[in-house]
Amino acid sequence: MTTDSAGRRLAGALHRRPRLRLGLLLAAPLTWLLVAYLGSLAVLFLSAFWTTDPFTSDVVRSWTTDNFRTLLSAPVYRTVALRSLGVAAAVTVIDAVVALPIACYTALVAKPSRRPLLVVALLTPLWASYLVKAYAWRIILANGGPLDWALGPLGLHSPGYGLTAVILVLAYLWLPYMILPIHAGLEQLPANLLDASADLGARTWRTVRSVVLPMVLPSVAAGSVFTFSLSLGDYLAVQIVGGRSQLIGNLIYANVTLNLPLAAALGTVPVVAILLYLLAVRRSGALRSL
């Protein structure tokens, strides 16, 4: 009579208890998220309130808000924070401007059969190492390097190492993260909306301005979350092509061994900036298209 195996009974019991089923399914990933991800963020925030022994540089766990006070009062930190925000904003704007026409081509203009191949082509730079790409740019931008040589006939020369170079390299590095959401957004754009716009008398540019851009704006905002936060968190590009410029990333990096609590306090700056940015983006409805 009892054809019910234990497995079947368990499956039946789970079927009747959807909450238990969901709990079991999510237990492992949630634990990972809480302990490894949010946990480390919490420790970062906590350690920002500690201090160091001035002689040994060992962390001393006594509560103080000195680190944050230093951040707010010392002009150098304010300058660096603002400069970092400026770089992240510039990278985001450049990526949006470059990505829009590219995504328009890959999602709307190119033959449908060729589109997957183009997406793969856009992704290939992500398969190469960050360091290789950054050092490649170091060579390109060098004094008397390929860029100088190429711009020479036009009477221009390479910007050399510095903030401009950092913006250039970061914009190059994060470009695929901007193109992909826009490409996805444009692919979902119903083709007959473009037909309808032309039918109602709009020339191509008018259609782009009145229909394509407003509808793809959430995708641009989604892409900007990547470019903005990745730029704000970056500390390598500035060391490789930044010359003497300082950004918040390499300031943190420089403090990690000497003054971990101060580095942690510095580390909260981009986190807060990105949280504020996410809140602003959320209001535009862009997170729904992520």
Place this chain on the structure above:
Amino acid sequence: MAADDGTAVRLTGLRKAFGATEAVAGVDLEVRDGEFFAMLGPSGSGKTTVLRIIAGFEEPTAGTVELAGREVTRLAPFERDVNTVFQDYALFPHMTVEQNIAYGLKIRKVPKAERRERAHAALSSVRLDGYERRRPAQLSGGQRQRVALARALVNRPRVLLLDEPLGALDLKLREEMQVELKQLQRSVGITFVFVTHDQQEALTMSDRIAVFNHGRIEQVGTPAEIYERPATPFVAGFVGTSNLTNGFSVRPEKIRILAEGSPAESEHDEAAGTVAEVVYLGESTRFIVDLDSGGRLTALRQNLDADATEVAAYRGRRVLLRWHRRHNFAVVQST
């Protein structure tokens, strides 16, 4: 180039190939000014491609398109005096109803006050007063359909193209909209070119119908001509039920069902047979009769005072089918 001679749309030798398949294989057609014209055919018959060519979304492989006597074959959609109502309406989701309707006027730089006034009037003509501030997502299918109509009509085009505009609506609403569309067309006096695969819809609304099959037009005519005198077996079969008996055909509703041995009538044809199947349709019943002479005929009878059980009892019964000879039509096998 021909002058404006009362022809709204003239297609000459129109062909369109997509790769190896020819969607439109030689279409000649004239739509007169003010006509409600239907392009009827099964899916893949080329009717929608022809509509898209008239609108300017597709360029024909060969042939020409004239609108009111002006050749427009190679012109872009925004250079033609036509507007389109799309199958899924294609309303701009990021704009309000009023912005959607005023879009065409705004592009043509109509002053703001006039824009508002005309948008309101257009909304009113499709019975959607007070919906100006809504977004398309907040409207029902039928309401979106009306907004799409208003958005096209507000531009007062020479020709309005409609691509299966009622296809996405449920039956009840579709029947309502059929009447409404017809009234609207009469009141605005604009030429409507209407694509549909629904023969009932085409018969109900159109002044004339072109029946499409395999990228060609099989017949052009008034609904009565198409229905009563179909030119080809395809038209006979696609518009209404085909009832083919040795080269002649007769529509199911013309056939009376009598008891065997009923006295003969002059000018009438008749055939004896056995009822093979009875299909109860609510308002009427369809009888499929196997004829003694071979072949089968479908007869349709109103359920004037018969109910479902009574008509079901007909299955297997011997009957005599009779119809007036003038309802016979010959169907020539097309080549």
